[in-house]
Amino acid sequence: MSDTYDLTIIGAGPGGYVAAVRAAQLGLRVALVEKDAPGGTCLHWGCIPSKHLIHQAESFRTLALMEAAGVGVDRTGFDYAKVQRASRKVVDTLTGGVNSLLRRNDVTYVEGRARLTGRRRVEVEGGPVIDSNNIIIATGSRPMQLSGFMIDERHVLSSDGVLAMTELPDSMLILGAGAIGCEFAFVLNSFGVRVTLVEAMAGILPGEDRDVCAVLERAFTRDGVELVCGMRASGAQRGDDAVSVTLVGEDEERAVTVDRVLVAIGRTPVTDGLGLEEVGVRLDAKGYVETGDFGETDVPGIYAIGDITKSPALAHVASREGQIAVEHIAGRGPEPRRVNADQVPSAVYCEPQVAGFGLREDRALALGIAVKKSVFDYAGAGKTIAIGKSEGLVKLLCDPDTNELLGAQAVGHDATEIIHELLLAKHGELLAEDVASMIHAHPTVSEAVMEAARGVFDRPIHA
Amino acid sequence: MPTDFTMPKLAMAMNEGTITEWLVADGDVIEKGQAILTVETEKVAYDLEAPESGAIRILVMAGETVPVDTCIAVIAATADELQAIDPEAGPDPATRAAANEHPLIAPAAEYADRVRASPLARKIAAQRGVDLTAVTGSGPGGRIVKRDVVDAQPGAAAGSVWTAVDTSLTELGRIPVPGTPRAGIARRMMASLQSTAQLSSFWESDISELIRAREVMRERAGAAVSVNAFIIRAMSAAIADVPIANSALADDEIVVYESVNVGIAVALPGKTKWDSALLVPVLRNVQSMAVAEIDAGMKDLVRRAREGLLTADETTGSTITMSSTAGIAPPGTRATPVLNMPNAVIVGPSTPQDKLVPIKGEAAVRTMLPVSMTFDHRVLDGEPAARFSRALHEYLENPALILV
Ligand SMILES: Cc1cc2nc3c(=O)[nH]c(=O)nc-3n(C[C@H](O)[C@H](O)[C@H](O)COP(=O)(O)OP(=O)(O)OC[C@H]3O[C@@H](n4cnc5c(N)ncnc54)[C@H](O)[C@@H]3O)c2cc1C
Numbered sequence: 048m049s050d051t052y053d054l055t056i057i058g059a060g061p062g063g064y065v066a067a068v069r070a071a072q073l074g075l076r077v078a079l080v081e082k083d084a085p086g087g088t089c090l091h092w093g094c095i096p097s098k099h100l101i102h103q104a105e106s107f108r109t110l111a112l113m114e115a116a117g118v119g120v121d122r123t124g125f126d127y128a129k130v131q132r133a134s135r136k137v138v139d140t141l142t143g144g145v146n147s148l149l150r151r152n153d154v155t156y157v158e159g160r161a162r163l164t165g166r167r168r169v170e171v172e173g174g175p176v177i178d179s180n181n182i183i184i185a186t187g188s189r190p191m192q193l194s195g196f197m198i199d200e201r202h203v204l205s206s207d208g209v210l211a212m213t214e215l216p217d218s219m220l221i222l223g224a225g226a227i228g229c230e231f232a233f234v235l236n237s238f239g240v241r242v243t244l245v246e247a248m249a250g251i252l253p254g255e256d257r258d259v260c261a262v263l264e265r266a267f268t269r270d271g272v273e274l275v276c277g278m279r280a281s282g283a284q285r286g287d288d289a290v291s292v293t294l295v296g297e298d299e300e301r302a303v304t305v306d307r308v309l310v311a312i313g314r315t316p317v318t319d320g321l322g323l324e325e326v327g328v329r330l331d332a333k334g335y336v337e338t339g340d341f342g343e344t345d346v347p348g349i350y351a352i353g354d355i356t357k358s359p360a361l362a363h364v365a366s367r368e369g370q371i372a373v374e375h376i377a378g379r380g381p382e383p384r385r386v387n388a389d390q391v392p393s394a395v396y397c398e399p400q401v402a403g404f405g406l407r408e409d410r411a412l413a414l415g416i417a418v419k420k421s422v423f424d425y426a427g428a429g430k431t432i433a434i435g436k437s438e439g440l441v442k443l444l445c446d447p448d449t450n451e452l453l454g455a456q457a458v459g460h461d462a463t464e465i466i467h468e469l470l471l472a473k474h475g476e477l478l479a480e481d482v483a484s485m486i487h488a489h490p491t492v493s494e495a496v497m498e499a500a501r502g503v504f505d506r507p508i509h510a
Numbered sequence: 511m512p513t514d515f516t517m518p519k520l521a522m523a524m525n526e527g528t529i530t531e532w533l534v535a536d537g538d539v540i541e542k543g544q545a546i547l548t549v550e551t552e553k554v555a556y557d558l559e560a561p562e563s564g565a566i567r568i569l570v571m572a573g574e575t576v577p578v579d580t581c582i583a584v585i586a587a588t589a590d591e592l593q594a595i596d597p598e599a600g601p602d603p604a605t606r607a608a609a610n611e612h613p614l615i616a617p618a619a620e621y622a623d624r625v626r627a628s629p630l631a632r633k634i635a636a637q638r639g640v641d642l643t644a645v646t647g648s649g650p651g652g653r654i655v656k657r658d659v660v661d662a663q664p665g666a667a668a669g670s671v672w673t674a675v676d677t678s679l680t681e682l683g684r685i686p687v688p689g690t691p692r693a694g695i696a697r698r699m700m701a702s703l704q705s706t707a708q709l710s711s712f713w714e715s716d717i718s719e720l721i722r723a724r725e726v727m728r729e730r731a732g733a734a735v736s737v738n739a740f741i742i743r744a745m746s747a748a749i750a751d752v753p754i755a756n757s758a759l760a761d762d763e764i765v766v767y768e769s770v771n772v773g774i775a776v777a778l779p780g781k782t783k784w785d786s787a788l789l790v791p792v793l794r795n796v797q798s799m800a801v802a803e804i805d806a807g808m809k810d811l812v813r814r815a816r817e818g819l820l821t822a823d824e825t826t827g828s829t830i831t832m833s834s835t836a837g838i839a840p841p842g843t844r845a846t847p848v849l850n851m852p853n854a855v856i857v858g859p860s861t862p863q864d865k866l867v868p869i870k871g872e873a874a875v876r877t878m879l880p881v882s883m884t885f886d887h888r889v890l891d892g893e894p895a896a897r898f899s900r901a902l903h904e905y906l907e908n909p910a911l912i913l914v
Contacts, residue, residue: 382648448637449630449633449634449637450633451630451656475628476628476629476630476631476649476655476656477628477629477630478629478630478633480629481629
């Protein structure tokens with residue numbers, strides 16, 4: 048491997064492998080170094096296995112519907128290990144898919160741990176030294192540690208540990224009610240685990256719209272998830288097969304004893320031990336890489352994408368950042384320079400689902416941005432009643448003068464799918480009128496989107 | 511089963527076709543092989559035959575241009591079946607045709623609909639009075655998006671249109687742009703270059719005879735007639751020979767004018783001692799004027815332009831433009847004049863120079879006028895444009911022909 052590559056990418060997550068394929072499509076000579084298997088957190092310990100478990104959890108729940116119809120259901124043979132195994136099978140299938148994608152595109156795939164030993168040089172542990180005109184760092188993130196809660200993946204787990212778990216505990220305390228915490232709360236609760244969901248902030252999914260979160264909180268509470276908001280865990284005592292956790296609130300302290308604890312308070316960038324600072328790449332105090340346009344770092348020719356940058360830690364953001372960097376390296380047009388933060392969809396996949404983008408109401412209030420707001424309840428769209436999924440809402444925030452879409456949120460069945468109609472509208476600069484005047488099939492959940500859009504400038508029909 | 515009859519791809523390069531005429535009426539029973547309509551592409555007109563026999567429902571009216579593969583008619587086996595396809599349409603094809611014609615006119619009337627812009631960009635443009643035809647799109651496929659409209663606005667941060675100022679350089683001064691005539695000139699010039707198909711040509715005309723005629727006129731009448739008046743007269747005469755040079759592309763039609771209204775570019779002092787301004791007053795109905803009359807009218811317009819006394823009427827309605835740099839530019843200058851929209855032709859004479867020219871085998875000193883001309887290739891092709899410049903050339907060289 049003595050000759051020089053056009054591009055070397057470290058990390059084959061959704062950021063790195065998508066960048067590699069795109070680079071190969073654009074005719075670059077590209078090497079991709081990965082220490083584990085291609086697909087990254089997203090494929091192995093993130094999006095994919097978690098979505099599979101959510102799907103299984105939903106199927107499991109529908110057994111109750113069958114029972115209501117008189118079907119006798121015998122749950123005694125239920126074996127969670129089989130559920131877990133199925134999720135790994137999905138991961139294996141997709142890993143094969145990524146592998147063949149890389150092969151078909153002639154990406155040089157190198158297995159091993161990589162580090163920079165120069166501004167144009169990547170060294171693979173026990174492997175080759177690669178000289179490269181450009182380098183993209185895409186090493187992703189790992190679960191964030193919480194002091195006093197050393198992750199042992201036996202009693203105190205990270206999301207990796209929960210995904211690897213083949214046996215369900217009786218009870219689980221989840222620290223952190225972000226997307227990951229909420230999704231696991233849903234899965235475990237569906238399979239009958241007693242779940243306590245603890246969030247230090249005032250409500251679950253901090254950062255999402257309050258009205259939206261209220262719908263999810265109601266659903267959680269109804270399903271028996273114990274929500275503890277406004278309290279933080281101060282310490283844990285491990286017993287033989289139980290953990291006792293102390294929760295501290297403003298004027299309250301309480302101890303909870305559970306079988307297992309899941310620490311899901313966030314993720315930290317994997318930027319240590321890579322030789323980044325040694326070659327002049329600047330990191331911030333938390334270890335995120337400082338980047339400019341196209342994801343370029345302070346060192347020209349070295350780029351950073353995905354979870355190691357300060358943009359939202361989402362797979363689709365990592366992939367798009369990879370494409371932007373590669374198109375720039377390949378000398379494609381100057382636009383876009385960055386991911387447009389207003390057009391990044393967020394998605395939480397429990398039932399009801401939560402999705403949204405752009406301006407949120409609390410931010411509009413805090414920043415003094417005038418908005419026209421329209422909220423439409425799922426129940427107004429007949430389909431949701433028909434399929435028993437009437438809890439939910441669609442909320443739009445528009446510019447009062449032009450009806451430009453500034454932000455949209457949805458909570459409810461299929462919210463992560465229907466949000467894209469609004470996102471396309473935002474992306475294509477369509478107005479609320481355009482969405483409202485488009486004929487939507489009846490009966491669909493998307494009718495709620497149409498009605499919410501109508502509410503921006505007129506009155507919805509079914510409200 | 512009724513079958514769709516679509517606009518066929520008649521040539522490799524054909525993307526759309528214009529239905530020039532339906533040879534059958536809506537509802538007619540037609541025979542396979544019968545010619546049923548005429549379609550015109552950029553290059554040729556074709557008669558199209560019915561692919562099968564049956565009753566025809568015409569969906570796209572004559573005069574419309576549609577992309578290849580657009581369904582333009584439906585052919586049903588029988589008149590009854592035809593009726594069944596479209597029961598709401600009513601039995602009377604004439605009423606339907608009339609109703610169908612309506613939407614053909616509507617979009618054409620509003621030019622804005624031909625501009626590719628996002629709904630948000632349109633709304634903001636309407637609210638702020640920004641002319642979308644003068645805005646360059648930076649969105650997907652060149653579509654005008656919000657930022658383009660915001661940037662194009664007079665009063666918008668100058669940095670969005672002009673490059674950032676390097677403050678380390680020593681400056682003579684600054685010339686304000688937004689809200690001044692310069693902003694309008696900039697927009698119009700950009701719009702012209704970006705939305706028309708400009709082609710320029712150059713030649714020299716021997717104006718020695720014309721100069722002599724001018725001398726004679728001065729001796730007789732005591733007043734000097736400007737060479738430009740002769741040029742305008744020659745343009746008017748050349749238009750009589752090649753009328754398409756006096757036209758404009760408006761919406762979907764080329765309008766060929768009878769009136770010859772010549773826009774005359776006039777340079778004016780600018781806001782500061784460094785810049786200039788530009789006005790194009792219009793001398794109307796030149797086709798019925800003699801040289802002396804043109805001269806008087808032109809001089810009056812130019813004087814009033816300089817004094818700021820022009821009415822709005824006098825700066826609009828041109829059908830062709832003349833922009834002379836004679837006396838300012840170095841002798842023999844050729845340029846590529848920028849079309850003054852919506853005119854299809856601009857004629858740009860410059861400073862004449864005396865040259866040795868062979869006349870009947872002898873070297874003679876002649877006064878040669880360099881003429882540059884730009885035309886809009888969307889409106890006219892090279893052949894008529896060349897005929898027009900040839901006619902103009904002949905009239906300039908033989909002023910006797912235009913002095914009558
Ligand atoms: C439980 C869970 C659920 C999630 N669900 C979703 C979801 O539904 N939707 C969504 O958009 N996002 C989701 N995410 C987030 C998503 O997984 C990440 O945003 C995404 O994986 C980031 O991609 P990346 O390419 O930046 O990094 P990663 O996917 O983390 O990939 C980085 C890769 O780099 C490799 N690597 C690291 N260091 C080195 C080295 N020195 N040498 C060689 N290779 C190295 C790693 O092995 C890894 O394969 C979820 C995350 C978790 C944990």
